[in-house]
Amino acid sequence: MAPDFSSEKELTFTLLGEEQPSLLWGDGARLIFVLYGSVSVLLRGQSEVLSQAGFCLVNPLELCRVSCASGSRALMLTIPQDYIHLSGCLTESRSCTAVDAQTAPQTVCDELRRLMAQTARLYFNRSSRQRLNESVMALLQFLESSFPCIEHNSSEQLSYASIDRITYVLNFIHHHWAENISVAQLAEQIYVSPNYLSRFFSRYLHTTITDYISNLRIQHALRLLREEHTSITETAMRTGFPNTSTFIRKFKQQYGLTPKQFEKQQAERGKALSQNTLLFTKESEDNDLSSLFRYLPLEDAPASQSKTVYSCKVSAADTGTSVQPMWRRLLNFGYAREGLLAAVQQQISRAQRDIGFEYIRFHGIFDDNMQIYQEDEAGQPKPNFLYADMLTDFLVSQGFKLYIELGLMPSALKKYDIFVLNRISNFSVPAQSEKWHFLIVQTLRHWISRYGQEIVRTWRFTVMGIHVPVFTDVSYEEYYEHYRNSWEAVKSVDPGLQFGGPGGFASIAWDADILPDFFRFTVENGCFPDFITTQNYPHHNVETDAEFMHTSVAQDFLPTTLSGDRHFTRNLCGRLCHLLRAIDREQTPIWLEECNSTIWQRDLSGDTCYKAAWLCHSIAENYAAVQAFGYWLLTDFIEERGAFTHIFHGGYGLFTYNGVPKAGWQALCLLRRMGDALLAAGDWYLITRSRTQLHILLFHYCDYDSLYRHRYRRLSQPAEAYRVFREDNVMEVHLEISRLTPQPHQIQRSAITREQGSSFDQWLRWGAPNDLSVDDISQLHLAAQPSYRSELIMPDAQGVFHLQTELQMHEVQLFTIELNS
Template sequence: MAEVVSLRTSATAPGAPLNHFWSAVVGAGRANEGLRADWQAQLAEVRGACGFRYVRFHGLFHDDMFVYTEDDDGTPQYNFQYLDTLFDALLDRGVRPFVELGFSPRPLARETGTVFWWGAHGAPPTDLDRWSELVRRTVAHWVDRYGLAEVRRWYFEVWNEPNLRGFFRGTRGEYFALYRATARAVRSVDTELRVGGPATSNFVPDSRFDGETEDFTVHQATLGVDIDTLDWRPVWLDAFLDFCAGESLPVDFVSTHPYPTDWALDEHGQGEKLTRGVDATPTDLALLRRIVAAGPYPDAEIHLTEWNSSSSPRDHTHDTLPAATFVVRSVLHSLETVDSLAYWTFTDVFEEGGAGPEMFHGGFGMLTLQGIPKPTFHAYRMLHALGDTLLARTDGAVVTRDGATGAVTALAYHYPPEVTRSVPASFDDRAVAERTEATGEPRRFELVVEGLPPGAPVAVERLDGEHGNAVAAWRRLGSPRETTREQERLLDRLARATHVETHTADADGVLRLSTTLAPWSIVLVRQVG
């Protein structure tokens, strides 16, 4: 017999607060991409549909933003016009910046062109005094332009993944010195501005990886060990908190990147691609909460400023339904742990490895470059539909209530128990993704909600292999590498066409719903009247 996921509750039950931490922050590639009209249009769409409140991206001080240059005699020149255009566009669309302060502008970079197709200068600044003045002037400019009350609502994160060689060509000690200088520069503008770090990647086995450098031979030595038995910890975090406490530095939030499918890279850019257990993300988030609570900054917020099923912009799983179900499962298993879990990224307008070779190339985005929604877009849209009060939960489903309207919403998903790992990555081609999609058997979802108005209408929306699945529709068209405008319009329509049915509560105000969940499907149940 099919496995059954069952929930019973009342619309008038007291419930508990439900923080929508999953929609606090979303990621994007780099600042200059945010000057594009299509990027801005897609940001507006995910803001409206998925509720994202902040966006984070690299390259704030990269050469293509022209913020910092030097005259022939070495005199610094500051130009905020491109930043103004970008930040105006964010705020006009109801989204605030989660500011990542990095990388070095070319005149200050110890090494140049160290990472990405666009040549980010992932090296420490050669002059921390000039770096600090750049940070101070930039933040002060924002305060002048947008007002102190607005900028106090932003976050300022120091650098990105400084434990990875391409992103930071320096030691841990040099990053700590950079954090000290940057945090003090931010706070010199206003003492209530929020600053944090260390923005490291990733969770790795054992505290041995918390040293000044990463030793790949230690990675190799643990191969063959059951990775779920290892002690996975966030890189540098304990040492970072101790350093900041010793230097009396502000840490308003702690940030790191809990990708569940790979190790941190060594100084040669090598690493082992491993898929951790399906509960890796909720386990990591709960551990972070314990570490911060027991440390010198127990009141610091916790922001996971990058996260996805894998850290590769060429993982074909990202385009598929299992990626969406992985998002929903991970989020619902991580309630009450952190303040944000930022999906990386909202769009395939993303050029770290250059342009994607075709529409569905395994990019991070929940929207394709053409703006066609992938299943992950629907996952976040459905999560956003949940209320702010949790009424009931079980493994596979939750029921919530909206505090303003009283409307009840339920969300159910089917992550097949046969898949004991985080959704497997599919790097080289689509073979692994397609095998994963074919895994699993149907289950039943039984929902009973009492206390509704008699005859209350309820919409039941379904995302599955046949509905709202853009890449499946693309395959049915023959997987064209180059698409016509007509094909793109068709794919966009099919990608948005989730299946919706209408049910009603009975005369006693009881909703009884029994439905089949196909493997990897997600079902949203919403009271609509």
């Protein structure tokens, strides 16, 4: 659709990039901020090149052409005339045409950038219209006071009739750019002579009609070359150029290289970005809006003092429904070789001692560094289970059943080189399926010989997830055969062994074909999984995200954004149940084998109290919906990313690498104290009972704001960790508890807050130091303990007690009431 050059009515932000050279004209003002790279601005016939953090004001009714260099981005704010008239500012053109960051007055530029960043944050986070309007007005007033008016005579002012003429001509050009448009044809449309129109156009838009049309055609040609990979001849023909030579000459004039050279450059860039990695490793501050948001003040915004009331009723006489906590079924640590390290084993032992899990899962039992797969001089397999036995002996001794992912691929068996992050673990399918089959059979027979068939039958087995074909050279047909071969190998040893699948990222559940095709294949080939597995990372593909903006695709990580659905886990379980009902397999157990609130491995917010509230919310909403909820991951000690410099660095772990518990771990410890009968669960509470106690868990879960979900804003400083969430009021909880005996009851209150229960917040209060002493670590352990208070309560004569409490954002509270007989 061609752009509309009529009046702009809404405040908008637009991201500009190299694929979208922009010709701008309208009755609103435009403020352009260079996020990274360099941007060329052609304004009033003068060309300026702006570097990162430079900005440009395009006055109303001025034509401007913006071109971003390769790998560059700019953010444009369009301010409608209604705002301008209301503010009384910018009624005359400003001299602030283009200001480069290297030459402008620092204090003036920084204040303008701060106001721009503040407005962008409010806009993208959908803050109230009043707050957004106030920010825009402050921005307009600053422009008015900081940049003088342009000196010009009244003859330069455009009349309303002239504005209408330009608007009509521009709209006509943008609807007919691929046709043979002449100046005479345009002049006829507005009833003026061709000479008058040419002079008028050049005078007020500072370019000729011919150049304007040519530039517009080049923009469309750029899109065809990049997105449709059309030939040079076809591109010239489809964009209205009279011949290929003219197209090549105009293209080179504008971009400094021929279309063929441009295509070669794009192919080389695409090749560099399409290496066989499941997750990209490069994280640059220049890949998002961080260059703008760094001008926001570092201090936290004052917490909201407004309150929202939440009410609930519960009877202490209810017996509830007996449930087994699905979150205690499965514990995850990183990779098999890491399980041999003393630091990791100590944390595994603590997890089993403090909470007690049924299964334990990890990656990489067949990684080269476990040295299981060996071949003799004749190329025949000769397995070696020395390291594997050391690991499995330890895990079995701790009381775990094993959840074995049969992978990853030994180098001697690989078909492709497919690596994850900074590890050498290979996500390939085997080049020789018979050797892979042999490896599985020999490994299972070894475990049965070592631990007994009865024990191994309680274990569970899977292979790598079905998401691998989405991002790599592995085809779905290859994945299906790999799955079937693995299933057959396991069942050939003992049909009673449990084999699950297909794993994969959660977004696959909403794909129209992936899971239905997999289910069809496994039903037809008699290898349907004994239990369904998936990985619960709350994300959306960018193509289906209504709030997605173009920068997401330019970032060096998976083309996906965090979901804005606060009930993502519940809806994922519902989707899987729906797919299973469609094939009459609704009784098949569902295991969420990996769960986390984020897809990013350096997400500082995961070290905060937020993780505690997220865990409580996700578990409470799905308390009996699935068989297992396996949080990924126990410890930050995982050799999957580069080295870190801080004890808190946004790792996935519930513990730091050296064993300091985070708020998320403390949330699980509170959940461990819940009863075995479920009375009620909701968006902010979980209520259970045991024989002698009533347990009330309250949590104030606040999800990420839009900017952070789309990775437009990254956390580079620990002090910013709490600044990426949607603003919310204080929770004021009114809970009516009935059917208590009318006599004193002991009530115990534990709470996870930023003041107590969060080792990260204590570290933050110290100034986030790099080097910590032994005494410092001991103090962090103490600070990690939730607050605790015990007192007597007295129900009224009818046995009713009204419990009232308040929760700040991310706070968790557990009340345990002793039930007197």
